Amino acid sequence: MTPARRLLTAYAGLFYFFLYGPIAFLTVLSFNDSNLVGLPLRGFTFKWYTIVTATPELMHAIADSIELGMATAAIATGIALMMAIGFRRDVPLKSLIMKLLLLPIVIPGIVGGVLLTIFFGYFDISNGLWTTVLAAHITWTLPFAFLTLFPRLHNFDRSLEEAAMDLGAPPAMVFRRVLLPLIRPGIISTLLFAFTLSFDEFIRTMFVIGGESTIPVYLWNLISSQMPPFLPAVGVVIMSISVVVSVLGFVISQRFDTMRKRA
């Protein structure tokens, strides 16, 4: 092995260590039979996972986050799809509107949270999971959903749609029978991406949430006041949900690609 290759291998090793080391460490700690979040390791136990599943507030927060993530993903993807279709044509102020659409990405989360608090305050909208938090999550995920969908539609061969229309298909049928099947993998991956963004969102949520808790907010409460020993287990559960959703997206996307190639 040449010195350059050795150096590259060491670099790659360190890269993966710092990337996945904390996740692996958190997983190890979640099975540590100790009342302390940290070392030393004192034995193996499943009890923290038992506590996690037996804590109603925690399970409720997880359920709320999942439901909110699903609603956010569906609404943000729907809006992003309509905008991506619309932006295939030249519309007045297209460039400006696109920049405005992407604004939530460049605004720091804490500033976004303050802005949302003021905005909802002026309109006297009560804090709640399905009012302010849902709106905050949609504004946060919408630009990402748009950025995921727009390139797929932008590169789409429009002659396929034109051919369908030449054969007498009305616009709704063209969308349903031509466009939708071809961009379906993109829609599914956008849905899943939007879900994970919503599921993990914390800063903006903190500003606009009421008496309910999403899982990141619940976790923050635990971390700031108690540091309970089941904390790593909560982290692993949250991580697992995000990983499952990502893997699901990858599998579905692969399956559609295979089906399309076969067709």
Add this chain to the structure above:
Amino acid sequence: MPYLSLDRRQLLGAAASLTALGLPTRSDADEPTAIDTLLVNAVVSGPLKAIIQKEANCILQDAPFQTSTDVVARLNAPGGTSRFDLMGSSFEFSQTPILGVKPGTEKVLALDLSLIPNYSQIVDAALPGIGKRDDKVYMIPYCWGFDSVVFNRDHVPEDDPYTQSWGALFEDKYAGHIGWYDVAVLSMCAAGLYLGHPEPYKMDKPELEEVIRFLSLKKKNVRAFYTTFAQCINLLQAGEIYIGYGALPIRAELKQKGFNVGYASPKEGVMSLTNELYIPKDAKNPRVAHAVINAMLGAEYAGQLSKVSGYLSTSKHAPEMLTPEERMTYGYGVLEGTVKHVGEYFPTNINAWIEGWARVKSA
């Protein structure tokens, strides 16, 4: 075959009975009302929440609490006076921004004391903490907290003279095992008290410089800075630090975990604060909010508050519900006048304090 015969009157009677069975046994007025609160989470958790909900016949929906500054900022933000039914923060800091500079600028309701019979149960020591204007009461003190030196009794003897002073946080004896709370005002006040300034929040520039120099010099003894109570708890449990700047909830949590925790009463005085309750002026459920305030000054709540959260109740009911030993352990001496305390006030030259603390941290 015998058959059941019913005349019209019997049929109507039976129908009425069946309908009555199907009706709820309580009227709508008895149904618990959901109210939105923003209070220190520890004071409305577990059994404390259950007590309040039962006594005030409500469902408490408490939002995540960050700091008193955050609570006041939320109250003053657009729509802030209608977002919550009941809010809470520390008195010394909150009074001016909540009551405003002149009559009529209050962000909160004048309380209807007839709905809070337990108002008369507030201990004398807490009376100065009542937020009043023109004989109207706007803010009610419901609990006291104080900060002191928290330590691991396995490593630091209870009778160690260092624990009788804030000096434990600074002097060399426990070098490498000390934790400082990364909050400029509190940590610098603690140092100010140790250096002989009885009202540290009033320190002038030369006195502040003296504190900054002292802290910069002693920083070498510090093992870790922490920003949350949970971090302090974890550092003590892990044995990373033996001594730290500690608030009451830290001690309560460590006790519940069976940790051998000690809590000092520095001769310079512990640093105390009063937590207040107030109802934003456009609250949607002010009547229930009054009932919650009353419950939080009630006997059952007062008896449980210290056990669950570590904070001290301002209600006269608390001593009745606790043994003398419990009162001593929880630190009721602060309220009873046997433990010296200094109020946590906001320094007027806060910028100089924050700049000074930054210098200490980068020293």
